[in-house]
Amino acid sequence: MPCEKEAFHQLAILVLRIGHRLVRDDRATTHLFLAARALGADTAVYSGQKDMGVENSLDKVKKAWGGSFKLEYTYNWKRFLEDHRSQGWKIIHLTMYGLPIESTIEDIRSNPADKIVVVGGPKVPSDVYEIADWNLSVTSQPHSEISALSVFLHEFFKGNELSKEFYNGELRITPQAKGKKVTRQTST
Amino acid sequence: MPCEKEAFHQLAILVLRIGHRLVRDDRATTHLFLAARALGADTAVYSGQKDMGVENSLDKVKKAWGGSFKLEYTYNWKRFLEDHRSQGWKIIHLTMYGLPIESTIEDIRSNPADKIVVVGGPKVPSDVYEIADWNLSVTSQPHSEISALSVFLHEFFKGNELSKEFYNGELRITPQAKGKKVTRQTST
Numbered sequence: 001m002p003c004e005k006e007a008f009h010q011l012a013i014l015v016l017r018i019g020h021r022l023v024r025d026d027r028a029t030t031h032l033f034l035a036a037r038a039l040g041a042d043t044a045v046y047s048g049q050k051d052m053g054v055e056n057s058l059d060k061v062k063k064a065w066g067g068s069f070k071l072e073y074t075y076n077w078k079r080f081l082e083d084h085r086s087q088g089w090k091i092i093h094l095t096m097y098g099l100p101i102e103s104t105i106e107d108i109r110s111n112p113a114d115k116i117v118v119v120g121g122p123k124v125p126s127d128v129y130e131i132a133d134w135n136l137s138v139t140s141q142p143h144s145e146i147s148a149l150s151v152f153l154h155e156f157f158k159g160n161e162l163s164k165e166f167y168n169g170e171l172r173i174t175p176q177a178k179g180k181k182v183t184r185q186t187s188t
Numbered sequence: 189m190p191c192e193k194e195a196f197h198q199l200a201i202l203v204l205r206i207g208h209r210l211v212r213d214d215r216a217t218t219h220l221f222l223a224a225r226a227l228g229a230d231t232a233v234y235s236g237q238k239d240m241g242v243e244n245s246l247d248k249v250k251k252a253w254g255g256s257f258k259l260e261y262t263y264n265w266k267r268f269l270e271d272h273r274s275q276g277w278k279i280i281h282l283t284m285y286g287l288p289i290e291s292t293i294e295d296i297r298s299n300p301a302d303k304i305v306v307v308g309g310p311k312v313p314s315d316v317y318e319i320a321d322w323n324l325s326v327t328s329q330p331h332s333e334i335s336a337l338s339v340f341l342h343e344f345f346k347g348n349e350l351s352k353e354f355y356n357g358e359l360r361i362t363p364q365a366k367g368k369k370v371t372r373q374t375s376t
Contacts, residue, residue: 027216031332038331039339065329097361097368102350129366139350140361141253143226144219150335151227151342162290162327173285173328178317180285
């Protein structure tokens, strides 16, 4: 069995999605977590309505495509943040109202603590702005939490996340100039 | 009236979304176009089912937040691509099966032609792979077309898109370390 060598970075990076709503948010939250997984986060946690559809989608992707990404649910996001903060984690809140990523990313990168990236959406409670160590904007224009998270992770990891390996999946893509090449992995 | 000075780059960058479906895709396509707008694309075009909901959402954002982003519909995406290609445009297709962005972006950046970025989704017709000048992957893992487009635009523009100005909007954010500061613009 191939050993797990996903740790291309030394810190834990956790994405917290606040206020998930069944049906209405299922696709957006699933895509958010898939982006978190593909772009180097270790764990996603969500609050709001518990959603087995989202959880099953992530399980299927992990089984097919590998890696050790974890998805968890918390009923009380505020306590979750406070508990982690008291253990030394630092909190980044992605919001179009925050300070530009261009002027904050180096400060965040050079901070040695484990990190939580909070993704709230337009109706995020004002508490989040207070508890965050950085309120960070990816442009001050409205767009998408998926987009903001993706640019943040790509900047945070300086592009190294793009070559992250995902072990123990059933399928593997061999990149092609044209067409698709997918091979089924045999367990060893 | 402030003059329009959005041209932080010299080329036209157009995002083409193929196969939009009413209701099912409305939020994903809206977020895709908002990300395209916020991260420096000039124009988005979509095919599939015409969707006044998506178009109205983009109009509202443009009215409130400014800029000259255009959204158009085409019935025949293949003819649209062929026509543009015959006029010298180059075509990039974002797909998890394509060649890694790390090894292709410099080639794309240094190409002087106007560009179309095609976002198709899992059931994109195989013709797209053939007509594209570059089939490009942002990781070979499944995630989100919004995520892939965002990382692509951010890489393509080398981060300069983050400081793009959007003129003639009604609202403007002043970035804050905590909280929200939005001011209403007065026409001059």
